[in-house]
Structure formats: structure tokens, C-alpha cells
Amino acid sequence: MSFSISSDFVAEQNRKAEGALAEDYAALGRQLDRRGIDVEAMTARAAQFAVAVPTWGVGTGGTRFARFPGPGEPRNVFDKLEDCGVIHALTRVTPNVSPHFPWDKVSDVSAFRQAAASHDLGFDAVNSNTFQDQKDQKLSYKFGSLSHADKAVRAQAIEHNLECIDIGRKLGSTALTVWIADGSNFAGQSSLNAAFDRYMEAMREVYDALPKDWAVFIEHKLYEPAFYSTVISDWGSSFMAASELGPKAKCLVDLGHHAPSTNIEQIVARLIRAQKLAGFHFNDSKYGDDDLDSGSVDPFRLFLVFNELVDAELRSARGFAPAYMIDQSHNVTDPIESLMQSAIEIARAYVQASLVDRKALEAAQGENDALGAHRIVKQAFITDVSPILAEARRRKGGAIDPIGVYRASFYRREKTRERPASGVAAAGIV
Numbered sequence: 001m002s003f004s005i006s007s008d009f010v011a012e013q014n015r016k017a018e019g020a021l022a023e024d025y026a027a028l029g030r031q032l033d034r035r036g037i038d039v040e041a042m043t044a045r046a047a048q049f050a051v052a053v054p055t056w057g058v059g060t061g062g063t064r065f066a067r068f069p070g071p072g073e074p075r076n077v078f079d080k081l082e083d084c085g086v087i088h089a090l091t092r093v094t095p096n097v098s099p100h101f102p103w104d105k106v107s108d109v110s111a112f113r114q115a116a117a118s119h120d121l122g123f124d125a126v127n128s129n130t131f132q133d134q135k136d137q138k139l140s141y142k143f144g145s146l147s148h149a150d151k152a153v154r155a156q157a158i159e160h161n162l163e164c165i166d167i168g169r170k171l172g173s174t175a176l177t178v179w180i181a182d183g184s185n186f187a188g189q190s191s192l193n194a195a196f197d198r199y200m201e202a203m204r205e206v207y208d209a210l211p212k213d214w215a216v217f218i219e220h221k222l223y224e225p226a227f228y229s230t231v232i233s234d235w236g237s238s239f240m241a242a243s244e245l246g247p248k249a250k251c252l253v254d255l256g257h258h259a260p261s262t263n264i265e266q267i268v269a270r271l272i273r274a275q276k277l278a279g280f281h282f283n284d285s286k287y288g289d290d291d292l293d294s295g296s297v298d299p300f301r302l303f304l305v306f307n308e309l310v311d312a313e314l315r316s317a318r319g320f321a322p323a324y325m326i327d328q329s330h331n332v333t334d335p336i337e338s339l340m341q342s343a344i345e346i347a348r349a350y351v352q353a354s355l356v357d358r359k360a361l362e363a364a365q366g367e368n369d370a371l372g373a374h375r376i377v378k379q380a381f382i383t384d385v386s387p388i389l390a391e392a393r394r395r396k397g398g399a400i401d402p403i404g405v406y407r408a409s410f411y412r413r414e415k416t417r418e419r420p421a422s423g424v425a426a427a428g429i430v
């Protein structure tokens with residue numbers, strides 16, 4: 001019998017924190033009331049918010065230089081689901097996982113689905129992988145996959161994506177995320193347009209294989225592993241590809257996949273307007289695609305992204321149904337703790353953005369009151385909504401203090417005992 005954190009344990013831990021939370025919640029309620037905001041309505045919004053956890057995120061990540069495995073790491077997909085289950089049980093904001101193939105490939109897909117259900121988890125978008133060679137793979141992706149100069153390699157990459165769709169159907173997923181590492185390291189190495197044309201031809205086959213209610217999410221990335229050019233380098237290329245493919249193709253925004261100082265919230269606004277926003281891979285960064293924990297470097301940027309998302313939600317923007325996923329690499333922390341912290345920070349940005357007085361903002365914008373408009377947005381950002389997030393968790397049976405409860409449970413210590421053969425979990429950094 002494997003160790004799990006019982007709901008009794010969570011309830012017992014919560015009892016120690018309930019008094020202080022009730023006081024803080026009431027105080028915040030009075031503060032918001034003076035601003036004409038109903039704290040209960042905000043708590044209800046927090047309670048319905050969800051962000052998916054990537055199965056690869058519960059293993060320790062790595063850098064180009066090394067990977068330092070942590071104790072008690074998941075050894076297989078079932079261990080990964082168990083860890084993802086803990087994240088959801090304590091935070092109550094991560095009801096879905098985003099699996100990755102072939103890292104999560106199992107012989108019995110229904111066992112995979114049942115295991116997820118036993119941890120109260122469903123499935124978000126499935127991720128294909130044509131950015132590395134697998135054991136027994138016939139042709140190499142060293143020089144590309146869906147845009148490779150050799151048709152046979154492209155065919156192999158297409159086939160893999162079709163298999164991902166097939167597995168995803170069995171899991172109950174409705175979207176495929178495609179990120180390719182295709183690109184070049186040298187000027188002249190690759191024809192910029194011919195590579196894009198080959199990608200489009202290959203993606204057409206993937207697109208045509210999508211079930212009726214499915215979507216394909218195109219994830220762009222400016223550089224790395226290719227350093228001179230990438231085939232789907234930016235949101236322009238992504239948008240061009242998604243537009244040509246059709247309505248089921250949309251653009252996925254990974255917060256780390258842009259040039260430094262890019263105004264990501266503006267890209268988000270544009271994609272919403274074009275009905276092409278697929279969703280997100282949330283993470284944070286200081287320099288490049290750092291894949292650090294969401295909200296750990298620039299929480300204001302995360303808030304501004306959500307400011308656009310909440311605006312679109314509240315005005316019922318046409319075609320707006322973004323998928324929220326975390327995509328991070330945890331190298332120096334316990335991945336479960338990082339994912340809980342990140343999910344909470346993402347939910348925080350959502351609730352903060354929900355506090356923006358949009359009527360007053362529109363009026364200030366109309367009057368060219370630059371500072372007045374900025375103050376309205378900023379006031380929402382500086383409001384500490386922690387009591388709302390904690391109360392939403394408590395009401396849903398989660399932990400008031402997820403990381404505190406997790407540490408008190410000694411889950412990691414128990415898993416270290418149960419999972420002696422560690423270090424085989426794939427580290428995904430896409």
C-alpha cells in the first residue's frame with residue numbers, strides 16, 4: 001500500500017490555520033466591499049479556476065549541463081500521476097494533467113486513464129515529441145522533424161503525431177500540442193521559406209486527422225535548440241500556420257518562448273482578437289526560456305497577461321476558450337512544491353485581474369488619464385488576494401497552506417522509501 005496524504009490529515013492541519021484565515025478573509029472582504037467588490041463572488045471565481053500540470057513537471061528537470069535527480073522521483077507514469085494527484089488534492093486548482101508522448105507511453109492506455117481517475121485527475125492537451133530520438137527509432141530528428149528535408153523523416157514525425165491523437169482520444173483529451181525543435185544554426189543552412197512550406201505540408205496531414213471536437217495547438221519558440229533560426233519562431237509564424245490550417249489550429253503561448261522584453265500581453269490580446277489563442281504554457285524567466293516557477297521572477301507580467309484573459313472572459317470574446325497549462329523545469333526544488341506554488345501564483349494572477357474595475361478603466365482610457373488608468377490596474381495587482389485563494393481551497397477540501405501541509409506529511413520521505421529506483425523519469429524542457 002503506497003503512502004498518501006489523507007483528507008483527515010489535511011483537515012487536521014487546516015484546523016490550526018482556520019482562525020487566522022477567517023480573520024484575514026473578513027478583513028479583505030471589508031476592504032473589497034469599500035471598492036464595490038463582493039469577496040464571495042471572487043472566491044467563487046477562484047474556486048472554478050483550473051490550470052493543468054504537465055506530467056513531466058513532477059520529475060526533476062535539468063539543464064544542458066547536468067541533471068541532479070531528487071529523492072523519491074517518479075519512476076513511471078503511474079508515479080507521476082500519484083504526484084500530480086497530491087498537487088491537486090492540496091491546491092484544488094490542478095484537476096488535469098498534460099501528458100507527453102512517448103515519455104508517458106504505456107502498453108495499456110485504459111490503465112493510464114483509470115490511474116488518473118483514481119487520483120481525481122483528467123487530461124488536458126497531449127504533447128508530441130519529435131525533438132529527440134527515441135530508442136529503436138528508425139530515422140533521426142537531428143536535422144528536423146515535420147520540416148525535415150527528407151520526406152521519410154517528415155512522414156515518421158507525422159505518424160508520431162497521429163499516434164498522439166489516437167492515445168489522446170482514449171484518454172479523453174481534446175487537443176494536441178505540437179512544438180518542434182526544427183531550425184538551423186547557420187545562415188544558409190536551411191531555406192527559411194522551404195522549411196516552413198514543408199512544415200505546413202506535414203501539419204496539414206496532422207490537422208486533417210484531428211477528430212471533430214479536437215484542436216491542435218501550435219507552440220512557437222524563438223531559439224533553442226536551434227540558434228540561428230527556428231521554423232515556428234514567433235507568434236507571427238504560429239499565427240500564419242494556424243490561419244492557413246483552419247479553425248481547429250490555434251496558437252499556444254509559452255511565456256518563455258519570446259525575445260527578451262517582448263510585450264507578451266499584447267500578443268495575447270491580438271490572438272484573442274483573431275480567435276486564435278490556444279492557451280498557455282506558464283512559467284517565468286529572467287533571461288530566456290528559463291522555465292522557472294510561474295510568478296517567481298515577474299508576477300506583474302503574469303498579472304498583465306491575465307488582465308487580458310479576464311477582460312476577454314468578462315466580455316465573452318468570441319472563440320475564447322484558452323487551455324491553461326504549466327510548463328516548467330524544476331532543478332533545485334521539490335517539483336511538487338514548485339508546481340503547487342506555481343499553480344497558486346497563476347490562480348492569484350487570475351483573481352487579481354478579476355479585481356480590475358473595468359468600467360472605471362475604460363473611462364480613464366477614454367479621458368486619456370494615463371496615470372488614473374494605470375492606478376486602476378495597479379490597485380488590483382497590489383491587492384493581496386491570498387485569503388481568497390486559501391478560502392477557495394479550504395471550501396473544496398484542499399489545504400489552507402498546501403506547501404506547509406505537504407512538508408508536514410513527509411510525503412517525499414515516504415516516496416523515497418517506496419521508490420528506490422529513482423531517476424528514470426524523463427525531464428522535459430519544452
Ligand SMILES: [Mn+2]
Pocket residue numbers: 219254281327430
Ligand atoms: Mn512549452
